[in-house]
Amino acid sequence: MSVHTAKRRLSPANIEALKGERPIVSLTAYTTPIARLLDPHVDFLLVGDSLGMVLYGLDTTVGVTLDMMIAHGQAVMRGSERSCIVVDLPFGSYQESKEQAFRSAARILKETGCSAVKLEGGAEMAETVDFLVSRGIPVLGHVGLMPQLVNTTGGYRSVGRNEKEVAKIRRDAKAIDDAGAFAIVVEGTVEPVAREITATLRSPTIGIGASPACDGQILVSDDMLGIFNDFKPRFVKHFAELAPAISKAVEDYANEVKARTFPAIEHTFQLKR
Ligand SMILES: Nc1nc(=O)c2c([nH]1)NC[C@@H]1CN(c3ccc(C(=O)N[C@@H](CCC(=O)O)C(=O)O)cc3)CN21
Ligand SMILES: CC(C)C(=O)C(=O)O
Numbered sequence: 170m171s172v173h174t175a176k177r178r179l180s181p182a183n184i185e186a187l188k189g190e191r192p193i194v195s196l197t198a199y200t201t202p203i204a205r206l207l208d209p210h211v212d213f214l215l216v217g218d219s220l221g222m223v224l225y226g227l228d229t230t231v232g233v234t235l236d237m238m239i240a241h242g243q244a245v246m247r248g249s250e251r252s253c254i255v256v257d258l259p260f261g262s263y264q265e266s267k268e269q270a271f272r273s274a275a276r277i278l279k280e281t282g283c284s285a286v287k288l289e290g291g292a293e294m295a296e297t298v299d300f301l302v303s304r305g306i307p308v309l310g311h312v313g314l315m316p317q318l319v320n321t322t323g324g325y326r327s328v329g330r331n332e333k334e335v336a337k338i339r340r341d342a343k344a345i346d347d348a349g350a351f352a353i354v355v356e357g358t359v360e361p362v363a364r365e366i367t368a369t370l371r372s373p374t375i376g377i378g379a380s381p382a383c384d385g386q387i388l389v390s391d392d393m394l395g396i397f398n399d400f401k402p403r404f405v406k407h408f409a410e411l412a413p414a415i416s417k418a419v420e421d422y423a424n425e426v427k428a429r430t431f432p433a434i435e436h437t438f439q440l441k442r
């Protein structure tokens with residue numbers, strides 16, 4: 170046995186191989202302490218551009234920059250050891266050309282040490298996905314509801330409700346699958362369509378608002394923990410209610426400071442005598 174026995178992380182290929190074996194478990198993470206808590210329980214952590222809305226108070230993900238994604242990617246890498254880490258390419262960092270996409274994705278891999286990137290898009294992004302994958306950058310696809318298109322689609326509405334939308338999702342998912350994505354996030358998509366593409370595609374589907382028929386599931390951690398409550402899409406389940414717990418703790422702290430009951434003797438440095 171070599172002296173280099175660093176524990177190996179799950180790879181994108183390991184994630185891909187889970188299709189047909191067992192459901193794939195994923196959550197978002199943006200910071201070191203949260204990554205530490207989630208890492209033992211998930212197959213991959215996504216450093217999502219949703220951090221713009223959740224951490225920075227932006228109205229959409231459009232304002233998120235590559236530098237923001239890299240800083241948070243580094244933080245999540247420091248807090249994890251076994252899960253695969255995937256970082257979102259933010260709006261404007263990959264749509265212009267496949268060369269621009271490679272440049273942005275390469276920066277993410279080199280500066281964070283993560284092993285894959287995610288990009289939103291269907292048939293129009295297939296050439297880009299093939300360009301990245303064939304040059305050593307594993308890609309997680311993202312079809313269906315695409316939040317970076319909010320300015321042209323006019324909202325966060327679920328898709329697949331008429332034949333035209335169904336045909337587009339079919340074509341988009343097939344194109345990204347054929348281009349070599351190791352898995353594909355399917356967001357905000359009606360159940361029969363999510364079920365059909367999951368049965369048809371080579372790569373696993375990771376659903377968010379896309380029914381239990383998908384090969385895996387992902388949620389925004391702050392949503393499922395009940396920390397981020399500015400909006401609650403239908404697909405979010407609160408597995409905890411941390412917002413009221415935090416409010417209560419802060420209220421108690423404020424009251425104790427005002428009553429001078431905090432800090433107590435055990436929180437106070439005294440001169441020995
Ligand atoms: N915290 C958070 N969670 C997310 O899931 C998320 C983000 N942020 N930021 C990026 C995108 C934006 N997403 C969203 C945002 C809102 C809805 C929403 O309000 N959906 C409504 C239906 C709206 C309609 O049909 O008009 C719902 O009830 O699901 C859905 C997805 C998903 N992503
Ligand atoms: C919701 C997931 C899929 C995402 O793209 C994000 O968190 O940015």
Ligand SMILES: [Mg+2]
Pocket residue numbers: 217218219257
């Ligand atoms: Mg995203």
